Amino acid sequence: MRPLPILLYHSVDDEPHPDVARWSVTPQQFAEHMAVLRHGGWSTITLTDLVRLTDAGAALPDRCVAVTFDDGFEDVLTRAMPAMDGMVGTVYVTSGWLRGRPGDDSGAPGRMLAPRQLPEIMVNGWEVGVHGHRHVALDAVSRSTASRDIGDSKHLVEDALGAATTSFAYPYGYHDRHVQHLVREAGFGHAVGVKNAHTHAHDDRYGIARITVERGMTANWLEMTLDQPTPRTAPHRERLRTTGWRQVRRARAAFIGTA
Numbered sequence: 001m002r003p004l005p006i007l008l009y010h011s012v013d014d015e016p017h018p019d020v021a022r023w024s025v026t027p028q029q030f031a032e033h034m035a036v037l038r039h040g041g042w043s044t045i046t047l048t049d050l051v052r053l054t055d056a057g058a059a060l061p062d063r064c065v066a067v068t069f070d071d072g073f074e075d076v077l078t079r080a081m082p083a084m085d086g087m088v089g090t091v092y093v094t095s096g097w098l099r100g101r102p103g104d105d106s107g108a109p110g111r112m113l114a115p116r117q118l119p120e121i122m123v124n125g126w127e128v129g130v131h132g133h134r135h136v137a138l139d140a141v142s143r144s145t146a147s148r149d150i151g152d153s154k155h156l157v158e159d160a161l162g163a164a165t166t167s168f169a170y171p172y173g174y175h176d177r178h179v180q181h182l183v184r185e186a187g188f189g190h191a192v193g194v195k196n197a198h199t200h201a202h203d204d205r206y207g208i209a210r211i212t213v214e215r216g217m218t219a220n221w222l223e224m225t226l227d228q229p230t231p232r233t234a235p236h237r238e239r240l241r242t243t244g245w246r247q248v249r250r251a252r253a254a255f256i257g258t259a
Contacts, residue, residue, distance in 0.1 A: 003198035092169035115160035129167030209234035
């Protein structure tokens with residue numbers, strides 16, 4: 001398997017909530033990105049299909065990309081899916097932000113998907129995955145809290161889907177080996193982080209690399225990212241700065257009593 005890019009989008013909105021403005025793209029920007037994929041001959045694949053084919057040693061198209069969306073904004077259904085026009089994606093839903101669940105969607109950073117809309121996402125080969133329940137950094141809370149959050153989110157998303165889901169995305173991309181174990185124990189077959197690198201055949205199945213797309217990243221940026229002669233690939237071991245930042249976050253969480 002050649003290094004493969006997995007793109008990470010969030011909201012597709014001209015006027016996103018301030019909390020997600022940096023990681024949101026405009027509908028025009030998104031349309032231009034999808035034009036890059038179409039005109040460049042790129043084929044799309046869901047995360048579960050990517051992992052399944054990679055683990056089986058099956059060949060993937062030379063120009064293959066995965067397109068993912070975190071959090072569960074409704075505009076994935078109303079804007080992103082029409083713009084992708086037959087291409088497929090993977091949507092990671094924060095179950096506590098599902099619109100209309102009593103007391104659960106408070107604090108959501110925008111208009112989110114409703115439970116009844118999740119099956120609509122699965123049409124035309126799309127995939128719905130899980131992004132936790134409260135969107136907390138799972139590596140900075142107690143293991144019991146993390147386990148409950150992961151388990152609750154899987155149960156709620158599967159109830160809404162009426163089907164099983166095996167793909168998980170860590171909120172903020174944060175995870176450690178203990179969180180990976182909890183995700184595996186909950187019944188997920190793989191999980192994605194961030195890393196801002198291409199994934200590859202030997203990438204950690206419970207820490208698959210993705211590339212974050214931010215507002216202002218142009219179609220030219222996307223072309224250069226996809227067509228790098230020697231793309232940056234996911235490291236085999238966690239970077240020291242990642243470990244250090246986790247310790248800082250844990251200390252902050254302990255100080256304010258959230259862990």
